[in-house]
Amino acid sequence: MDLNSATIREIRIDRGWTQQQLADISSLSLRTIQRVESQGLGSLETSKSLAAAFEIERDILLSKNTTIVESASLPQAVNIYFLLFSFALGALIGALVLWLLVL
Structure with missing residues (x-):
């Protein structure tokens, strides 16, 4: 074989x-x-x-x-991208909340 x-x-x-x-x-x-x-x-x-x-x-x-x-190895790569996306989204939401509090 x-x-x-x-x-x-x-x-x-x-x-x-x-x-x-x-x-x-x-x-x-x-x-x-x-x-x-x-x-x-x-x-x-x-x-x-x-x-x-x-x-x-x-x-x-x-x-x-x-x-x-x-x-x-795709699932591991997908997990890394999901983690990075989650951090970026969290930072964006945090910045938006902070901006709304300042107004």
Whole structure:
């Protein structure tokens, strides 16, 4: 089965895991992790184990999906923008209240 080695490596590095840590978490051998990251080759069971370790859908790890990882971090980006928007709105409302009190 063709796996997206760049996606797997990127997710592992983003989580701060070594290849050995990923092997331990996924119950796979270090050699299997090395093969997946270098050649993108792995069995169905390997892809299931990696998906479970990363707590993501298995389809994200398939080689045809290259942009899903970017959208997987979307909720965090949305939360940051919502937080910034909330602060800006709060500052605007505070300034409006202050202006009304001065009048």
